[in-house]
Amino acid sequence: MPRELINANPVVHGKKERRVRNDSPNIDEYAEEPIDQQEIFDILIMQNHIIPYYALSFDQVLQYWPNYYELLFSLIFSNHVRDIKDPEHPYSLEELNVVSEDSIEVNDKLNHRDRFVCVIAIAKPSDHFLYRVTFTPTVEHCSMATIIGLCIRVKLMRSLPSRYKIDIRLAPGSHATEAAVNKQLNDKERVAAALENPNLAEVVAECLAPTFA
Amino acid sequence: DGNLALKEIQKLEGHTDRVWSLAWNPATGAGGLPPTLASCSGDKTARIWQQGSSGSWNCTAVLEDTHNRTVRSCAWSPCGKLLATGSFDATTAIWQQIGGDFECVATLEGHENEVKGVAWNSSGSLLATCSRDKSVWIWEMQPGNEFDCVAVLQGHTQDVKMVQWHPHLDVLVSVSYDNSIRIWIEDGDLNDWSCVQTLGETSSGHSSTVWALSFSSGGDRMVTCSDDLTMKIWDTTNNPSEDGSWFHLCTLSGYHDRTVFSVNWSRDGIIATGAADDSICLFHETKDSLVGGQSYSLILKKDKAHDMDVNSVQWNPKEPKILASASDDGSIKLWRLTQ
Numbered sequence: 001m002p003r004e005l006i007n008a009n010p011v012v013h014g015k016k017e018r019r020v021r022n023d024s025p026n027i028d029e030y031a032e033e034p035i036d037q038q039e040i041f042d043i044l045i046m047q048n049h050i051i052p053y054y055a056l057s058f059d060q061v062l063q064y065w066p067n068y069y070e071l072l073f074s075l076i077f078s079n080h081v082r083d084i085k086d087p088e089h090p091y092s093l094e095e096l097n098v099v100s101e102d103s104i105e106v107n108d109k110l111n112h113r114d115r116f117v118c119v120i121a122i123a124k125p126s127d128h129f130l131y132r133v134t135f136t137p138t139v140e141h142c143s144m145a146t147i148i149g150l151c152i153r154v155k156l157m158r159s160l161p162s163r164y165k166i167d168i169r170l171a172p173g174s175h176a177t178e179a180a181v182n183k184q185l186n187d188k189e190r191v192a193a194a195l196e197n198p199n200l201a202e203v204v205a206e207c208l209a210p211t212f213a
Numbered sequence: 214d215g216n217l218a219l220k221e222i223q224k225l226e227g228h229t230d231r232v233w234s235l236a237w238n239p240a241t242g243a244g245g246l247p248p249t250l251a252s253c254s255g256d257k258t259a260r261i262w263q264q265g266s267s268g269s270w271n272c273t274a275v276l277e278d279t280h281n282r283t284v285r286s287c288a289w290s291p292c293g294k295l296l297a298t299g300s301f302d303a304t305t306a307i308w309q310q311i312g313g314d315f316e317c318v319a320t321l322e323g324h325e326n327e328v329k330g331v332a333w334n335s336s337g338s339l340l341a342t343c344s345r346d347k348s349v350w351i352w353e354m355q356p357g358n359e360f361d362c363v364a365v366l367q368g369h370t371q372d373v374k375m376v377q378w379h380p381h382l383d384v385l386v387s388v389s390y391d392n393s394i395r396i397w398i399e400d401g402d403l404n405d406w407s408c409v410q411t412l413g414e415t416s417s418g419h420s421s422t423v424w425a426l427s428f429s430s431g432g433d434r435m436v437t438c439s440d441d442l443t444m445k446i447w448d449t450t451n452n453p454s455e456d457g458s459w460f461h462l463c464t465l466s467g468y469h470d471r472t473v474f475s476v477n478w479s480r481d482g483i484i485a486t487g488a489a490d491d492s493i494c495l496f497h498e499t500k501d502s503l504v505g506g507q508s509y510s511l512i513l514k515k516d517k518a519h520d521m522d523v524n525s526v527q528w529n530p531k532e533p534k535i536l537a538s539a540s541d542d543g544s545i546k547l548w549r550l551t552q
Binding site: 189 | 374520
Protein backbone atom coordinates (compact mmCIF):
# COMPACT_ATOMS: atom_id res chain seq x y z
CA MET A 1 0.00 0.00 0.00
CA PRO A 2 1.47 3.36 -0.98
CA ARG A 3 2.31 5.55 1.98
CA GLU A 4 0.35 8.75 2.28
CA LEU A 5 2.66 11.69 1.86
CA ILE A 6 2.65 14.58 4.32
CA ASN A 7 3.30 17.02 1.52
CA ALA A 8 2.20 15.39 -1.73
CA ASN A 9 3.11 18.25 -4.07
CA PRO A 10 6.13 20.14 -2.90
CA VAL A 11 7.40 23.16 -4.80
CA VAL A 12 10.74 22.24 -6.29
CA HIS A 13 13.32 24.98 -6.64
CA GLY A 14 16.51 24.94 -8.61
CA LYS A 15 19.82 23.99 -7.12
CA LYS A 16 22.13 26.88 -6.59
CA GLU A 17 25.10 26.81 -8.86
CA ARG A 18 28.09 25.26 -7.16
CA ARG A 19 30.97 27.49 -6.40
CA VAL A 20 33.54 26.65 -8.99
CA ARG A 21 36.88 25.73 -7.61
CA ASN A 22 39.77 27.53 -9.17
CA ASP A 23 41.89 24.61 -10.18
CA SER A 24 44.28 26.44 -12.45
CA PRO A 25 47.68 25.33 -11.27
CA ASN A 26 49.91 28.02 -10.04
CA ILE A 27 53.36 26.80 -10.89
CA ASP A 28 55.30 29.63 -9.37
CA GLU A 29 55.24 28.95 -5.66
CA TYR A 30 56.67 32.38 -4.92
CA ALA A 31 53.92 34.21 -6.76
CA GLU A 32 52.12 37.05 -5.01
CA GLU A 33 48.73 35.33 -4.55
CA PRO A 34 49.31 31.66 -4.15
CA ILE A 35 46.53 31.03 -1.67
CA ASP A 36 43.45 29.30 -2.96
CA GLN A 37 40.97 30.52 -0.37
CA GLN A 38 38.56 27.78 -1.05
CA GLU A 39 41.11 25.09 -0.64
CA ILE A 40 42.19 26.46 2.67
CA PHE A 41 38.67 26.42 3.95
CA ASP A 42 38.12 22.96 2.61
CA ILE A 43 41.09 21.91 4.67
CA LEU A 44 40.00 23.81 7.73
CA ILE A 45 36.48 22.56 7.67
CA MET A 46 36.74 19.08 6.30
CA GLN A 47 39.71 17.83 8.23
CA ASN A 48 39.13 16.18 11.52
CA HIS A 49 42.10 17.96 12.96
CA ILE A 50 42.54 21.56 12.07
CA ILE A 51 46.17 21.98 11.28
CA PRO A 52 48.10 24.58 13.26
CA TYR A 53 49.18 26.09 10.01
CA TYR A 54 48.24 29.72 9.72
CA ALA A 55 49.27 31.55 12.84
CA LEU A 56 47.81 34.80 11.69
CA SER A 57 46.24 37.73 13.44
CA PHE A 58 42.68 38.72 12.71
CA ASP A 59 43.85 41.62 10.56
CA GLN A 60 46.10 39.36 8.57
CA VAL A 61 43.33 36.86 8.07
CA LEU A 62 40.94 39.52 6.83
CA GLN A 63 43.62 40.80 4.51
CA TYR A 64 43.77 37.41 2.84
CA TRP A 65 40.12 36.53 3.19
CA PRO A 66 38.01 39.69 3.17
CA ASN A 67 34.87 37.63 2.61
CA TYR A 68 35.77 35.21 5.35
CA TYR A 69 32.30 34.59 6.75
CA GLU A 70 30.58 34.42 3.42
CA LEU A 71 33.04 31.80 2.32
CA LEU A 72 32.78 29.85 5.49
CA PHE A 73 28.98 29.63 5.39
CA SER A 74 28.96 28.80 1.76
CA LEU A 75 31.42 25.99 2.24
CA ILE A 76 29.64 24.48 5.17
CA PHE A 77 26.47 24.59 3.16
CA SER A 78 27.87 23.12 0.00
CA ASN A 79 29.93 20.50 1.75
CA HIS A 80 27.58 19.38 4.44
CA VAL A 81 23.95 20.27 4.20
CA ARG A 82 22.54 21.07 0.77
CA ASP A 83 22.45 17.53 -0.61
CA ILE A 84 20.58 15.87 2.23
CA LYS A 85 17.56 14.18 0.68
CA ASP A 86 14.02 14.88 1.75
CA PRO A 87 12.57 11.87 3.60
CA GLU A 88 9.50 11.86 1.31
CA HIS A 89 10.71 12.98 -2.08
CA PRO A 90 13.61 12.36 -4.41
CA TYR A 91 14.69 15.97 -3.99
CA SER A 92 17.41 17.50 -1.93
CA LEU A 93 16.63 19.84 0.97
CA GLU A 94 18.04 22.65 -1.13
CA GLU A 95 15.66 21.96 -3.99
CA LEU A 96 12.72 22.11 -1.61
CA ASN A 97 14.00 25.35 -0.05
CA VAL A 98 14.20 23.62 3.34
CA VAL A 99 17.72 24.91 3.78
CA SER A 100 19.60 27.69 2.08
CA GLU A 101 22.94 29.31 2.57
CA ASP A 102 21.30 31.86 4.84
CA SER A 103 20.25 29.16 7.26
CA ILE A 104 23.67 28.50 8.68
CA GLU A 105 25.27 30.61 11.34
CA VAL A 106 28.68 30.14 12.78
CA ASN A 107 29.74 31.74 15.99
CA ASP A 108 32.39 31.26 18.50
CA LYS A 109 30.78 30.91 21.86
CA LEU A 110 31.91 34.30 23.08
CA ASN A 111 30.93 36.06 19.88
CA HIS A 112 34.38 37.49 19.47
CA ARG A 113 35.10 37.53 15.83
CA ASP A 114 38.81 37.84 16.21
CA ARG A 115 38.99 35.08 18.77
CA PHE A 116 37.10 32.87 16.41
CA VAL A 117 39.46 33.54 13.57
CA CYS A 118 42.51 33.12 15.72
CA VAL A 119 41.17 29.85 16.97
CA ILE A 120 40.99 28.57 13.46
CA ALA A 121 44.33 30.05 12.63
CA ILE A 122 46.29 28.62 15.47
CA ALA A 123 44.00 25.71 16.22
CA LYS A 124 43.94 25.56 19.98
CA PRO A 125 43.02 21.94 20.39
CA SER A 126 40.00 22.24 22.62
CA ASP A 127 38.38 25.45 21.47
CA HIS A 128 35.05 24.88 19.90
CA PHE A 129 32.61 26.71 17.71
CA LEU A 130 28.92 26.68 17.57
CA TYR A 131 27.09 25.85 14.37
CA ARG A 132 23.50 26.82 14.23
CA VAL A 133 21.49 25.54 11.31
CA THR A 134 17.91 26.66 10.79
CA PHE A 135 15.61 24.95 8.36
CA THR A 136 12.12 25.53 7.03
CA PRO A 137 9.84 22.53 6.53
CA THR A 138 7.82 22.57 3.32
CA VAL A 139 4.50 22.58 5.17
CA GLU A 140 3.99 23.92 8.67
CA HIS A 141 2.52 20.78 10.21
CA CYS A 142 5.18 18.64 8.57
CA SER A 143 5.71 15.56 10.73
CA MET A 144 8.94 14.98 8.85
CA ALA A 145 10.51 18.05 10.47
CA THR A 146 12.12 15.99 13.19
CA ILE A 147 13.59 13.56 10.68
CA ILE A 148 14.94 16.37 8.50
CA GLY A 149 16.48 18.02 11.55
CA LEU A 150 17.95 14.73 12.66
CA CYS A 151 19.48 14.21 9.21
CA ILE A 152 21.07 17.67 9.28
CA ARG A 153 22.45 17.01 12.75
CA VAL A 154 23.87 13.62 11.80
CA LYS A 155 25.40 15.01 8.62
CA LEU A 156 27.13 17.79 10.54
CA MET A 157 28.16 15.46 13.37
CA ARG A 158 29.85 13.16 10.88
CA SER A 159 31.42 15.92 8.81
CA LEU A 160 32.72 18.34 11.38
CA PRO A 161 35.44 17.88 13.97
CA SER A 162 33.89 16.37 17.06
CA ARG A 163 34.42 19.36 19.31
CA TYR A 164 32.10 21.56 17.27
CA LYS A 165 28.82 22.36 18.97
CA ILE A 166 25.79 22.02 16.73
CA ASP A 167 22.34 23.56 17.28
CA ILE A 168 19.52 22.74 14.91
CA ARG A 169 16.41 24.87 14.86
CA LEU A 170 13.33 25.34 12.76
CA ALA A 171 13.06 28.76 11.15
CA PRO A 172 10.90 30.86 13.52
CA GLY A 173 7.22 30.57 12.66
CA SER A 174 7.75 27.74 10.19
CA HIS A 175 6.14 24.93 12.12
CA ALA A 176 3.07 24.32 14.24
CA THR A 177 5.04 22.65 17.04
CA GLU A 178 8.28 24.55 16.62
CA ALA A 179 9.35 24.59 20.28
CA ALA A 180 8.74 20.87 20.75
CA VAL A 181 10.67 19.94 17.61
CA ASN A 182 13.55 22.22 18.56
CA LYS A 183 13.71 20.76 22.04
CA GLN A 184 13.81 17.23 20.72
CA LEU A 185 16.44 17.95 18.07
CA ASN A 186 18.77 19.51 20.63
CA ASP A 187 18.42 16.86 23.33
CA LYS A 188 21.50 14.74 22.72
CA GLU A 189 20.16 11.84 24.73
CA ARG A 190 17.08 11.62 22.50
CA VAL A 191 19.24 12.01 19.40
CA ALA A 192 21.55 9.21 20.58
CA ALA A 193 18.59 6.95 21.32
CA ALA A 194 16.96 7.75 17.97
CA LEU A 195 20.11 6.82 16.09
CA GLU A 196 20.20 3.46 17.87
CA ASN A 197 16.70 2.77 16.56
CA PRO A 198 17.22 0.65 13.40
CA ASN A 199 14.18 2.06 11.56
CA LEU A 200 15.12 5.66 12.17
CA ALA A 201 18.76 4.98 11.40
CA GLU A 202 17.70 3.54 8.05
CA VAL A 203 15.63 6.60 7.14
CA VAL A 204 18.55 8.86 8.07
CA ALA A 205 20.95 6.72 6.02
CA GLU A 206 18.66 7.00 2.99
CA CYS A 207 18.41 10.77 3.31
CA LEU A 208 22.17 11.08 3.59
CA ALA A 209 22.97 8.65 0.77
CA PRO A 210 25.23 10.45 -1.70
CA THR A 211 23.00 10.30 -4.78
CA PHE A 212 23.21 13.97 -5.56
CA ALA A 213 26.92 14.24 -6.09
CA ASP B 214 40.67 30.66 48.93
CA GLY B 215 42.01 32.40 45.87
CA ASN B 216 44.43 29.60 45.07
CA LEU B 217 41.96 26.79 44.62
CA ALA B 218 42.78 24.57 41.68
CA LEU B 219 41.36 21.46 40.12
CA LYS B 220 44.37 19.35 39.16
CA GLU B 221 44.05 16.44 36.80
CA ILE B 222 45.33 13.27 38.47
CA GLN B 223 44.72 10.80 35.70
CA LYS B 224 42.78 10.37 32.46
CA LEU B 225 41.07 6.99 32.20
CA GLU B 226 40.70 5.76 28.64
CA GLY B 227 39.08 2.62 27.33
CA HIS B 228 35.50 3.40 26.40
CA THR B 229 35.04 3.62 22.64
CA ASP B 230 32.05 5.99 22.73
CA ARG B 231 30.78 8.82 24.92
CA VAL B 232 30.81 8.15 28.66
CA TRP B 233 27.40 8.97 30.10
CA SER B 234 27.62 8.30 33.79
CA LEU B 235 29.88 7.50 36.76
CA ALA B 236 29.39 5.94 40.20
CA TRP B 237 31.85 5.60 43.07
CA ASN B 238 31.55 2.36 45.01
CA PRO B 239 30.61 3.66 48.49
CA ALA B 240 32.08 0.65 50.29
CA THR B 241 35.56 1.04 48.83
CA GLY B 242 38.44 3.37 49.62
CA ALA B 243 38.53 2.15 53.23
CA GLY B 244 39.13 -1.06 55.15
CA GLY B 245 41.71 -2.30 52.69
CA LEU B 246 39.37 -2.07 49.68
CA PRO B 247 40.93 0.03 46.91
CA PRO B 248 38.82 2.97 45.65
CA THR B 249 36.55 1.79 42.85
CA LEU B 250 34.64 3.69 40.19
CA ALA B 251 32.10 2.41 37.67
CA SER B 252 31.45 4.09 34.32
CA CYS B 253 28.97 3.42 31.51
CA SER B 254 28.95 4.39 27.89
CA GLY B 255 27.42 4.56 24.45
CA ASP B 256 29.74 1.65 23.62
CA LYS B 257 27.17 -0.61 25.40
CA THR B 258 29.54 -1.51 28.23
CA ALA B 259 30.16 -0.53 31.81
CA ARG B 260 33.71 -0.48 33.13
CA ILE B 261 35.15 -0.87 36.60
CA TRP B 262 38.20 1.22 37.49
CA GLN B 263 40.36 0.64 40.53
CA GLN B 264 43.29 2.39 42.11
CA GLY B 265 46.30 0.08 42.26
CA SER B 266 48.94 -0.01 44.98
CA SER B 267 51.16 2.30 42.90
CA GLY B 268 48.42 4.92 43.09
CA SER B 269 47.54 4.79 39.41
CA TRP B 270 44.11 3.75 38.14
CA ASN B 271 43.33 0.83 35.87
CA CYS B 272 40.32 -0.75 34.26
CA THR B 273 39.79 -4.02 36.11
CA ALA B 274 36.61 -5.24 34.43
CA VAL B 275 34.53 -4.63 31.32
CA LEU B 276 30.83 -5.46 31.76
CA GLU B 277 29.72 -6.36 28.26
CA ASP B 278 27.51 -8.67 26.18
CA THR B 279 24.47 -7.97 28.32
CA HIS B 280 23.08 -4.65 27.13
CA ASN B 281 22.68 -4.34 23.39
CA ARG B 282 22.32 -0.56 23.35
CA THR B 283 23.83 2.43 25.18
CA VAL B 284 24.33 1.96 28.91
CA ARG B 285 22.99 5.27 30.19
CA SER B 286 23.40 5.09 33.96
CA CYS B 287 24.95 3.06 36.75
CA ALA B 288 24.58 2.94 40.53
CA TRP B 289 26.17 0.88 43.32
CA SER B 290 24.05 -0.51 46.12
CA PRO B 291 24.98 1.08 49.49
CA CYS B 292 26.85 -2.08 50.55
CA GLY B 293 28.89 -1.84 47.35
CA LYS B 294 28.20 -5.45 46.38
CA LEU B 295 25.76 -4.84 43.53
CA LEU B 296 25.95 -2.55 40.52
CA ALA B 297 22.77 -1.62 38.64
CA THR B 298 23.05 -0.47 35.01
CA GLY B 299 20.19 1.10 33.05
CA SER B 300 20.24 0.89 29.26
CA PHE B 301 18.52 2.26 26.18
CA ASP B 302 17.63 -1.42 25.55
CA ALA B 303 14.82 -0.87 28.12
CA THR B 304 16.35 -3.18 30.72
CA THR B 305 18.20 -2.73 33.99
CA ALA B 306 20.94 -5.24 34.77
CA ILE B 307 22.17 -6.12 38.25
CA TRP B 308 25.83 -7.12 38.44
CA GLN B 309 27.66 -8.85 41.24
CA GLN B 310 31.34 -9.47 41.65
CA ILE B 311 31.84 -13.22 41.85
CA GLY B 312 35.47 -14.12 42.29
CA GLY B 313 37.34 -11.71 40.03
CA ASP B 314 34.52 -11.33 37.54
CA PHE B 315 31.36 -9.30 37.38
CA GLU B 316 28.34 -11.39 36.51
CA CYS B 317 24.89 -10.24 35.55
CA VAL B 318 22.73 -11.84 38.27
CA ALA B 319 19.38 -10.27 37.36
CA THR B 320 17.74 -8.42 34.49
CA LEU B 321 14.82 -6.12 35.26
CA GLU B 322 12.36 -5.84 32.41
CA GLY B 323 9.20 -3.80 32.23
CA HIS B 324 9.92 -0.35 30.88
CA GLU B 325 8.63 0.18 27.36
CA ASN B 326 11.74 1.90 26.10
CA GLU B 327 15.05 3.56 27.13
CA VAL B 328 15.94 3.34 30.82
CA LYS B 329 17.66 6.62 31.68
CA GLY B 330 18.31 6.47 35.39
CA VAL B 331 18.79 3.99 38.23
CA ALA B 332 19.12 4.68 41.98
CA TRP B 333 19.20 2.65 45.23
CA ASN B 334 17.62 3.90 48.43
CA SER B 335 19.80 4.41 51.51
CA SER B 336 19.14 0.94 52.96
CA GLY B 337 19.63 -0.83 49.64
CA SER B 338 16.22 -2.50 49.81
CA LEU B 339 14.68 -0.51 46.96
CA LEU B 340 15.85 0.32 43.45
CA ALA B 341 14.18 3.03 41.34
CA THR B 342 14.42 3.14 37.54
CA CYS B 343 13.10 5.77 35.11
CA SER B 344 12.52 5.80 31.39
CA ARG B 345 11.47 7.64 28.24
CA ASP B 346 8.14 5.88 28.77
CA LYS B 347 7.44 8.66 31.35
CA SER B 348 7.24 6.25 34.26
CA VAL B 349 9.33 5.54 37.34
CA TRP B 350 9.42 1.97 38.65
CA ILE B 351 10.29 0.95 42.18
CA TRP B 352 11.74 -2.53 42.66
CA GLU B 353 12.11 -4.31 45.96
CA MET B 354 15.04 -6.62 46.45
CA GLN B 355 14.13 -10.12 47.59
CA PRO B 356 16.48 -12.89 48.71
CA GLY B 357 18.35 -14.58 45.89
CA ASN B 358 18.72 -11.51 43.70
CA GLU B 359 15.02 -11.40 42.90
CA PHE B 360 13.52 -8.00 42.22
CA ASP B 361 9.77 -7.39 42.48
CA CYS B 362 8.23 -4.29 40.99
CA VAL B 363 6.26 -2.75 43.86
CA ALA B 364 5.14 0.46 42.18
CA VAL B 365 4.87 2.14 38.79
CA LEU B 366 4.79 5.90 39.24
CA GLN B 367 2.93 7.85 36.57
CA GLY B 368 2.76 11.61 36.50
CA HIS B 369 5.53 12.99 34.34
CA THR B 370 4.30 14.00 30.90
CA GLN B 371 7.65 13.34 29.16
CA ASP B 372 10.90 11.31 29.54
CA VAL B 373 12.15 10.95 33.07
CA LYS B 374 15.84 11.82 32.95
CA MET B 375 17.03 10.83 36.43
CA VAL B 376 15.87 9.47 39.77
CA GLN B 377 17.59 9.88 43.13
CA TRP B 378 16.65 8.96 46.70
CA HIS B 379 16.94 11.24 49.72
CA PRO B 380 20.11 10.26 51.64
CA HIS B 381 18.22 9.20 54.81
CA LEU B 382 14.50 9.08 54.01
CA ASP B 383 12.62 6.84 51.61
CA VAL B 384 11.68 9.86 49.56
CA LEU B 385 12.27 9.58 45.83
CA VAL B 386 12.88 12.50 43.47
CA SER B 387 12.55 12.35 39.69
CA VAL B 388 13.48 15.00 37.12
CA SER B 389 12.20 15.20 33.58
CA TYR B 390 12.17 16.50 30.03
CA ASP B 391 8.79 17.98 31.03
CA ASN B 392 10.85 20.58 33.02
CA SER B 393 9.51 19.42 36.39
CA ILE B 394 10.84 17.82 39.55
CA ARG B 395 8.54 15.33 41.30
CA ILE B 396 8.71 14.07 44.87
CA TRP B 397 7.30 10.62 45.67
CA ILE B 398 6.61 8.88 48.98
CA GLU B 399 4.99 5.67 50.07
CA ASP B 400 1.64 6.00 51.77
CA GLY B 401 2.10 3.76 54.81
CA ASP B 402 -1.57 2.78 55.04
CA LEU B 403 -2.20 2.02 51.42
CA ASN B 404 1.20 0.57 50.62
CA ASP B 405 1.11 2.72 47.56
CA TRP B 406 3.47 5.34 46.18
CA SER B 407 2.25 8.75 45.18
CA CYS B 408 3.55 12.12 44.08
CA VAL B 409 3.31 14.57 46.97
CA GLN B 410 4.85 17.61 45.32
CA THR B 411 5.71 18.83 41.84
CA LEU B 412 8.29 21.59 41.55
CA GLY B 413 7.59 23.19 38.19
CA GLU B 414 8.19 26.55 36.63
CA THR B 415 5.44 28.10 38.77
CA SER B 416 7.32 26.99 41.91
CA SER B 417 10.41 28.94 40.74
CA GLY B 418 11.53 25.76 39.00
CA HIS B 419 13.27 25.16 35.70
CA SER B 420 12.10 26.37 32.29
CA SER B 421 13.57 23.48 30.30
CA THR B 422 14.64 19.83 30.72
CA VAL B 423 15.89 19.03 34.21
CA TRP B 424 18.84 16.65 33.76
CA ALA B 425 20.05 15.81 37.24
CA LEU B 426 19.78 16.34 40.96
CA SER B 427 21.89 15.81 44.05
CA PHE B 428 21.34 16.11 47.79
CA SER B 429 23.66 17.65 50.33
CA SER B 430 25.05 15.00 52.68
CA GLY B 431 22.69 16.12 55.46
CA GLY B 432 19.71 15.84 53.14
CA ASP B 433 18.49 19.35 53.99
CA ARG B 434 19.33 20.77 50.56
CA MET B 435 18.87 19.58 47.00
CA VAL B 436 20.41 20.98 43.83
CA THR B 437 19.05 20.46 40.31
CA CYS B 438 20.52 21.38 36.91
CA SER B 439 18.89 22.02 33.58
CA ASP B 440 18.92 22.75 29.90
CA ASP B 441 17.81 26.26 30.93
CA LEU B 442 21.53 26.74 31.86
CA THR B 443 20.81 27.22 35.58
CA MET B 444 21.22 25.28 38.79
CA LYS B 445 18.59 25.60 41.51
CA ILE B 446 18.95 25.04 45.23
CA TRP B 447 15.94 23.71 47.13
CA ASP B 448 15.28 23.62 50.86
CA THR B 449 14.44 20.00 51.64
CA THR B 450 14.48 20.26 55.45
CA ASN B 451 10.81 19.36 55.85
CA ASN B 452 9.89 15.68 55.66
CA PRO B 453 7.40 15.08 52.83
CA SER B 454 6.12 12.01 54.68
CA GLU B 455 5.00 14.38 57.47
CA ASP B 456 3.25 16.83 55.14
CA GLY B 457 6.38 18.97 54.90
CA SER B 458 6.96 20.68 51.59
CA TRP B 459 10.15 21.63 49.81
CA PHE B 460 10.79 25.04 48.35
CA HIS B 461 13.10 27.02 46.08
CA LEU B 462 15.99 28.79 47.82
CA CYS B 463 18.03 30.28 45.01
CA THR B 464 19.04 30.00 41.36
CA LEU B 465 22.63 29.94 40.10
CA SER B 466 22.78 31.36 36.59
CA GLY B 467 25.35 32.84 34.25
CA TYR B 468 27.99 30.17 34.84
CA HIS B 469 27.43 27.72 31.99
CA ASP B 470 26.49 28.73 28.46
CA ARG B 471 25.25 25.33 27.29
CA THR B 472 23.09 22.61 28.87
CA VAL B 473 24.10 21.59 32.41
CA PHE B 474 24.00 17.79 32.45
CA SER B 475 25.32 16.87 35.86
CA VAL B 476 25.45 18.19 39.38
CA ASN B 477 26.89 16.62 42.52
CA TRP B 478 27.17 17.79 46.12
CA SER B 479 30.33 16.72 47.97
CA ARG B 480 30.46 15.61 51.60
CA ASP B 481 32.38 18.85 52.21
CA GLY B 482 29.52 20.92 50.83
CA ILE B 483 31.01 21.77 47.44
CA ILE B 484 28.67 21.58 44.44
CA ALA B 485 30.26 20.46 41.16
CA THR B 486 28.54 20.94 37.81
CA GLY B 487 29.41 19.54 34.37
CA ALA B 488 27.99 20.96 31.16
CA ALA B 489 27.88 20.89 27.37
CA ASP B 490 30.25 23.86 27.34
CA ASP B 491 33.01 21.36 28.26
CA SER B 492 33.59 23.01 31.61
CA ILE B 493 33.27 22.06 35.27
CA CYS B 494 32.19 24.61 37.88
CA LEU B 495 32.46 24.41 41.66
CA PHE B 496 30.21 26.31 44.08
CA HIS B 497 30.24 26.81 47.81
CA GLU B 498 27.66 28.08 50.23
CA THR B 499 28.42 31.49 51.69
CA LYS B 500 26.58 32.69 54.75
CA ASP B 501 25.24 36.12 54.06
CA SER B 502 24.77 37.65 57.50
CA LEU B 503 23.49 40.95 56.14
CA VAL B 504 20.58 39.43 54.30
CA GLY B 505 20.24 36.69 56.88
CA GLY B 506 20.12 33.99 54.25
CA GLN B 507 22.43 31.76 52.31
CA SER B 508 23.85 32.26 48.91
CA TYR B 509 26.11 30.15 46.75
CA SER B 510 29.14 31.48 44.99
CA LEU B 511 31.41 30.16 42.29
CA ILE B 512 34.74 29.11 43.72
CA LEU B 513 36.29 27.72 40.56
CA LYS B 514 35.57 27.28 36.87
CA LYS B 515 37.60 24.74 34.93
CA ASP B 516 37.21 25.65 31.26
CA LYS B 517 37.96 22.89 28.76
CA ALA B 518 37.90 20.25 31.47
CA HIS B 519 37.24 17.87 28.57
CA ASP B 520 37.43 18.13 24.77
CA MET B 521 33.67 17.69 24.54
CA ASP B 522 30.49 17.83 26.68
CA VAL B 523 30.89 16.90 30.36
CA ASN B 524 28.10 14.41 31.11
CA SER B 525 28.78 13.42 34.69
CA VAL B 526 30.65 14.81 37.71
CA GLN B 527 30.89 12.74 40.90
CA TRP B 528 32.76 13.47 44.12
CA ASN B 529 34.45 10.56 45.83
CA PRO B 530 32.38 9.87 48.97
CA LYS B 531 35.41 8.80 51.03
CA GLU B 532 37.94 11.35 49.83
CA PRO B 533 35.84 14.45 49.27
CA LYS B 534 38.56 16.38 47.43
CA ILE B 535 38.63 13.87 44.58
CA LEU B 536 36.27 14.45 41.66
CA ALA B 537 35.60 12.19 38.68
CA SER B 538 34.21 13.51 35.40
CA ALA B 539 33.00 11.77 32.25
CA SER B 540 32.64 13.16 28.76
CA ASP B 541 31.45 12.75 25.20
CA ASP B 542 35.16 12.62 24.33
CA GLY B 543 35.14 9.03 25.66
CA SER B 544 37.40 9.74 28.62
CA ILE B 545 37.02 9.89 32.37
CA LYS B 546 39.18 12.27 34.36
CA LEU B 547 40.10 12.16 38.01
CA TRP B 548 40.73 15.54 39.60
CA ARG B 549 42.05 16.71 42.95
CA LEU B 550 40.82 19.96 44.43
CA THR B 551 43.86 21.64 45.93
CA GLN B 552 44.37 24.79 47.85
